[in-house]
Amino acid sequence: SRMSGDGLAICEALLDRAVGERPVLVVATLSQEALDADPQFAARVASLEERGAARISVSRLTLDESITLLVDGLGLSPRLARRVAPHAHGNTTFLTLAVRDLAGRGLLVSGPNGLELRDGVSAPTLDAPDLEALCLQRVAGAIQGADDPAAVSESLAAAALAGPEPPVQVVRSINEPGLDALVATGLLRQRGRQLVFEHRGIHR
Numbered sequence: 001s002r003m004s005g006d007g008l009a010i011c012e013a014l015l016d017r018a019v020g021e022r023p024v025l026v027v028a029t030l031s032q033e034a035l036d037a038d039p040q041f042a043a044r045v046a047s048l049e050e051r052g053a054a055r056i057s058v059s060r061l062t063l064d065e066s067i068t069l070l071v072d073g074l075g076l077s078p079r080l081a082r083r084v085a086p087h088a089h090g091n092t093t094f095l096t097l098a099v100r101d102l103a104g105r106g107l108l109v110s111g112p113n114g115l116e117l118r119d120g121v122s123a124p125t126l127d128a129p130d131l132e133a134l135c136l137q138r139v140a141g142a143i144q145g146a147d148d149p150a151a152v153s154e155s156l157a158a159a160a161l162a163g164p165e166p167p168v169q170v171v172r173s174i175n176e177p178g179l180d181a182l183v184a185t186g187l188l189r190q191r192g193r194q195l196v197f198e199h200r201g202i203h204r
Contacts, residue, residue, distance in 0.1 A: 066090060075114050084098050101138040143156070166194065
């Protein structure tokens with residue numbers, strides 16, 4: 001919900017009965033990091049709980065669970081998964097971004113047991129000390145791997161300046177080919193008339 005922007009608004013409307021009675025279950029996912037980083041966002045979540053929303057806390061993955069996710073969910077070979085997993089400290093966002101970064105840099109190839117690193121390549125993703133560093137590497141790798149890095153960089157800067165959910169038309173008016181190339185990197189996706197960042201760390 002922190003990423004999509006309107007996730008909490010949907011929850012608020014349902015709890016306030018602004019859209020009438022709706023027999024639905026709404027699940028909003030968020031991280032403790034998001035709550036700690038944004039007091040206003042944390043206050044909205046607390047308000048939802050006061051009005052009846054239930055919070056279900058989920059602990060971080062163990063090392064074995066992280067490896068299982070990388071192998072079964074993201075397609076890495078067990079050998080590569082064992083290299084990536086310790087860096088995540090159980091953070092599923094880190095695991096997902098790490099694989100996307102490796103793929104975006106063209107460093108992954110299919111092996112008999114899943115995706116492996118290309119022979120003889122260095123993978124800065126595997127050295128990222130934390131999620132913030134990984135986001136920076138993800139952005140750098142995506143720009144570097146684009147057909148027109150300058151256009152992607154310009155569009156990303158425009159999107160970041162336009163806010164956490166920049167209007168598509170604003171960024172398109174600055175560099176239309178660059179926007180198309182930017183979306184192709186996966187750093188942002190289009191949802192309706194707005195763009196949504198892959199992770200808030202990408203926006204920052």
